[in-house]
Amino acid sequence: MSPERTAERRIWVDGKLVPWQQATLHVLSQSAQRGSLVFDVMHCYWSPEGAAILGLREHSERFLNSASLSSMSLGIDLEGLLSAIRETVRANPGAQIVKLSAYYPGVSLDVLPSDHTASIAIAAFAISDILSGAKPGKLGPARLQVADPRKMPPWVLSPQAKLAAGYLYTAVAKQHARAQGFDDVLLLDERGDIAESSTQSFFLVENDTLYTAPLDYVLAGITRRLLLELAADERIMAKEESVAAERLRSAQEAFMAGTTINVWPVAEIDGHALLAPVPGPITERLMARLARVIAREDPDFSPRWMQEV
Template identity: 45%
Template sequence: MTTRSAAPQGRRIWVDGRLVPWADATVHVLSHSHQRGSLIFDYMSVHETPRGPAVFRLDDHVRRFLASAELVGLPLRRDAAAIRAAVLDAVRANPGATAVKLSGYLASVEVDVVPVDDHVTLAVAAYDPVQDVLRPKGVEARPFLPVRVWVEKERRNRRPDIMPPQAKVAANYASPMAAKWAARRRGYGEVLLVDDQGFVAEGPTTNVFLVDREGTLRTPPEEKVLLGVTRASILELARAEGRKVVEEKFRPEAFRDAAEAFITGTSAGVWAIASVDDHPLPEAPGPVSRALGERFARVVSGRDPAFEHWLAYVGEARD
């Protein structure tokens, strides 16, 4: 299906210090970022709270963005404070935004894999993915109901010896995209990838947890997965509630003995898994998934004083 939609009215994107209209935030088709997949990015959420809109864990996202630049080798000549200020400027300029996409890319037209012009453009888009992207294409947002998951059998997860999975770089998403697209055609809502040793790693844009029969929350270790900000938040919330948490390797067969399972991500929060490879989980959502999901929802909406420090209030935050 091919669709062309009108640019969202009033949306402006922060590009290298200027706020430009949505439709004008363009890059040449022969740019290095397009042709080599060198764009780095981060994605964060904006929530309405009693104190106005707030960006969730802004500083953590900025640190991860800078880590991606270092892992890829992009000479991003901006520090954390400048990037933080750019995000806040973009959110203030776009009322009603619920998400922020932060991008760093080589906009110049290049011939070689190593660019002659190594200027890294910084762009910040603050917008509403449903209102500004999906609905103009005739697509309505779907609720995050328990999801059928397929474990990919052919393609492996991003390998550290090629490009670290911790790097949020466009090229790292080609293989997971192909795997998820194929799974979608077969009726699955999400796909999980395994690492080069056959252990469960993560989804294309999500991390995964299972709860075993003893109530222990288990998730793959950091070495071979993206360091998800939501993942880190759920781990901290679970430990704060006194739950037993283990970061360890496990194989796909572990889901057959699990009491419940869920995936986490910026868009989904805590998303219960209904089945893995057509094997149903006993409960979806189970009590742990439900409790952590509800606690997380309170945190991001500014209704949990213990974790209010995770919120950068747009109207109050320092630039």
């Protein structure tokens, strides 16, 4: 992270914009010690017309739902949150990423927080602000490793709760995969069916039909939702249903989808190469259509999904 790049950045914390370096959390805070921080991430796009966030309202609703599922009281409603996000983006020109965090700042030795209401922080920044040498560019096709740990069952933690502690085991699995030359992991649920990657939704194409896991075990991804809508509009057959891991071998195409990557084609899973070319025709159609939505060139989907700040 470059102090020079972040010197002018402001982070919204509980109603006030504070300098980037002052947005800190005590090491003994309950959220730091117990992983109870709730979060969401959005992508902001700039054009001559100004800034717009893909799925601003949908992301905000999901953030509030994550807090509710975590029994966390925020003291803010949807309209108040949307107003705070807009204020933060306007205070940080050129921001590409908007990250919402809700956390307990008070020191606590118990598993329970000492705070009755969580604090909220909203950061808006460019990727180059925190990743030195980061350059915009097209990702090459991904290589995935099927992870040993299974997706956490929903009766332990709802997959709809974006809670920091819920991502620890996926981070460890991804670290192991990276050490072996893979880009990311593919998680299976406890039944051995395909779930999602470490932080992205997963899709595969089989017999010209698009498949993705049902929401019983996976996060209701915002990009996932949009892609399913685009697939329907493109008359691509799409099914939200359980798919056994064995069917990865017969997949024609596969890709991941998420806020920071949009669509990332997959070329290889556990050493098995998918059919060339990568991306395949269905993946390519969806990538092109999503790009038009983001460029505000799609009259059917851009007005609804590219929400102005």
